[in-house]
Amino acid sequence: MTAFSPLSIGPHTVQPPVVLAPMAGITNAPFRTLCREFSGGKGLFVSEMITTRALVERNEKTMQLIHFDETETPRSIQLYGVDPVTVGKAVRMIVDEDLADHIDLNFGCPVPKVTRKGGGSALPYKRPLLRAILNEAVSNAGHLPVTMKMRKGIDDDHITFLDAGRIAVEEGVTAIALHGRTAAQHYGGTADWDAIARLKEHVPEIPVLGNGDIWSADDALRMMRETGCDGVVVGRGCLGRPWLFGDLVAAFEGTGAAAAPTLREVADVMVRHARLLGEWIGDETRGVIDFRKHVAWYLKGFAVGSEMRKRLAVTSALDELRAQLSALDLDQAWPVGADGPRGRTSGNNRVVLPDGWLKDPYDCSAVSADAELDTSGG
Numbered sequence: 473m474t475a476f477s478p479l480s481i482g483p484h485t486v487q488p489p490v491v492l493a494p495m496a497g498i499t500n501a502p503f504r505t506l507c508r509e510f511s512g513g514k515g516l517f518v519s520e521m522i523t524t525r526a527l528v529e530r531n532e533k534t535m536q537l538i539h540f541d542e543t544e545t546p547r548s549i550q551l552y553g554v555d556p557v558t559v560g561k562a563v564r565m566i567v568d569e570d571l572a573d574h575i576d577l578n579f580g581c582p583v584p585k586v587t588r589k590g591g592g593s594a595l596p597y598k599r600p601l602l603r604a605i606l607n608e609a610v611s612n613a614g615h616l617p618v619t620m621k622m623r624k625g626i627d628d629d630h631i632t633f634l635d636a637g638r639i640a641v642e643e644g645v646t647a648i649a650l651h652g653r654t655a656a657q658h659y660g661g662t663a664d665w666d667a668i669a670r671l672k673e674h675v676p677e678i679p680v681l682g683n684g685d686i687w688s689a690d691d692a693l694r695m696m697r698e699t700g701c702d703g704v705v706v707g708r709g710c711l712g713r714p715w716l717f718g719d720l721v722a723a724f725e726g727t728g729a730a731a732a733p734t735l736r737e738v739a740d741v742m743v744r745h746a747r748l749l750g751e752w753i754g755d756e757t758r759g760v761i762d763f764r765k766h767v768a769w770y771l772k773g774f775a776v777g778s779e780m781r782k783r784l785a786v787t788s789a790l791d792e793l794r795a796q797l798s799a800l801d802l803d804q805a806w807p808v809g810a811d812g813p814r815g816r817t818s819g820n821n822r823v824v825l826p827d828g829w830l831k832d833p834y835d836c837s838a839v840s841a842d843a844e845l846d847t848s849g850g
Contacts, residue, residue: 476488476489476696476724477489477702479491479516479647479679479681479702479703480679481516481546481574481617481619481646481647481679482574482615482616482617482646483615483617484516484546484573484574484617486515486516486703487514487724488514488515488720488721488723488724488725489681489696489702489703489704489724490511490514490515490516490692490703490704490706490717490720490721490724491515491516491517491518491649491681491703491704491705491706492504492507492515492516492517492518492705492706492710492717493518493621493649493683493705493706493707494518494519494520494521494550494576494578494621495520495707495708496520496521497520497762497765498520498711499517499518499519499520500519500520500537500749500752501539501540501541501544501748501752502745502748502749502751502752503714503745504517504519504541504544505541505543505748506714506741506744506745506748507710507714507716507717508543508544508717509714510714510715510716510717510718510731511717511718511720511721512718512721513543514717514721515717515720515721516546516548516574517544517548518548518549518550518576519537519538519540519548519549519550519572520537520550521550521551521552521578521581522534522537522538522549522550522551522552522562523551523552523553523844524551524552524553524555524558524559524561524562524844525553525555525558525562525844527551527562527565527566528558528561528562528565538571538572539752540572545573546572546573546574547571547572547573547574548572548573548574548576549566549571549572549574549575549576550575550576550577550578550621551563551575551576551577551578551609552577552578552581552586552591552592553577553591553605553844554589554590554591554595554601554605554839554843554844555839555843555844556601556604556605556607556608557608558844559577559605559608559609560608560609560611560612561612563575563608563609563612563613563616563618564612566616567612567613567614567615567616572616573616574616574617574619575609575613575616575617575618575619576618576619576620576621576649577605577606577609577618577619577620577621578591578592578620578621579592579593579595579596579602579620579621579622579623579636580592580593580621580622580623580649580651581593582623582655582656582657582658582821582823584824587655587823587824587825588824588825588826589826589843589844590825590826590829590838590839590843591843592655593622593623593625593626593654593655593823594626594655594823594825594826594829596622596625596632596633596635596636597625597626597630597632597829597830597833598829598833598834598835598836598838598839599635599636599639599833599834600834600836601836601839602636602639603639603642603643606618606620606639606640606643606644606645607643610643610644610645617646617647618644618645618646619645619646619647619648619649620636620640620645620648620649621648621649621650621651621683621705622636622648622649622650622651623650623651623653623654623655624650624651624652624653624654624664624667625654625655626654626655626656626823626825626830627654627655627656627823628654628656630830631654633650633667633671634670634671634674637650637671637674637675637680638674638675640675640678641675641677641678645678646678646679647678647679647680647681647702647703648671648675648678648679648680648681649680649681649682649683649705650667650668650671650680650681650682650683651663651683651684651705651707652664652665652666652667652668652682652683652684652685653684655823656821656822656823657821658821659708660821662685663683663684663685664684665682665684665685665695665698665699666699668680668682668684668695668699668701669698669699669700669701672699672700672701672702673700679702679703680701680702681701681702681703681704681705682695682696682699682701682703682704682705683704683705683706683707685709686704686705686706686707686709687709687811688709688716688719688730688811689716689719689720689722689723689724689730690723690730691709692704692706692720692723692724693723693724704720706720711766711769712766712768712769712770712771712772713769713811714741714745715731715733715741718731719731731806732805732806733806734802734803734804734805734806735774735800735801735802735803735804736802736803738770738771738774739797739798739800739802741770742763742766742767742770742793742797743790743793743794743797745763745766746759746760746763746790746793747759747790749762749763750790756789756790757788757789760787760788760789760790760792760793761788763793764784764785764786764787767781767784767785768781768785771784772810773806773807773808773809773810774800774804774807774810775801775804775807776800780796780799780800783796784796784797826838826839826843
């Protein structure tokens with residue numbers, strides 16, 4: 473087995489070099505807790521996307537989303553913003569109020585409500601705006617490391633990742649994560665791992681992390697061998713599979729095989745996940761309702777009838793969830809072929825952009841004063 477070096481994010485050593493990708497509505501404190509427990513606390517686990525405007529204005533939902541469990545270290549927060557001044561204020565607030573230990577900047581989100589404002593994966597096309605945001609973030613971050621996550625570009629005709637990587641190095645960004653897809657691809661097709669290798673060659677000064685199509689620990693090891701990247705960022709591969717982080721630790725350390733939980737063990741994790749959500753929200757019913765989105769991911773590959781899946785998808789109490797799960801054949805072994813793509817897979821989408829966005833990569837006049845989103849979580 474090839475030995476991989478620890479990942480350095482400023483003063484923080486991440487070993488094995490594995491990062492939980494920020495995912496809207498998913499990587500809240502309860503899910504991060506599950507992933508950390510399976511990994512034995514090893515790795516880096518990033519919050520949901522936090523909007524800089526909402527943070528500066530102390531939006532109630534946002535203030536809940538930035539809550540970290542006392543066992544989380546380092547505390548890693550992802551920010552979204554399109555206004556350099558607002559981004560700078562948000563970063564300064566995090567530093568002054570000791571809200572996190574690491575700041576990641578989102579330049580990879582492809583959803584229309586973000587890109588139509590010029591944010592997420594649309595923003596790196598405007599080189600001066602990207603530079604201004606990175607400059608404000610790094611100059612206000614003090615001792616906190618600032619990293620960024622991005623995509624290859626808007627579409628195949630507007631590729632930005634190499635320019636963006638060079639700007640990041642020049643502005644003092646600590647590390648870069650690249651999702652090997654364009655915004656137009658969303659989550660369809662196959663991630664371009666060659667782009668990750670090219671970025672690593674282009675910016676050897678700082679760590680480059682690869683993201684895209686990591687469905688198993690073997691995929692993570694293969695990505696690092698094939699691209700030379702310094703770490704991996706795992707997103708959809710852990711949906712309904714928080715134990716993947718235990719698999720990743722075992723694979724990188726060479727200490728064991730991948731987990732193959734029975735349906736009984738999966739059901740126990742499902743109930744714990746729902747309970748943690750209820751405790752975090754402060755309402756059991758709301759917690760179980762929020763958990764519903766995870767049900768199909770956890771049960772993928774298991775023999776569970778469509779009627780039972782429908783009932784599980786409308787549960788609203790922990791006792792009801794337990795009762796429904798107990799009616800299943802819980803002795804089912806881990807199903808062959810249960811790993812693989814989960815979550816959104818659509819591709820070849822038209823990217824929704826501000827009017828005139830693509831006319832000139834150096835003209836930032838298309839960014840309006842109200843471009844900042846006022847809600848967090850994606």
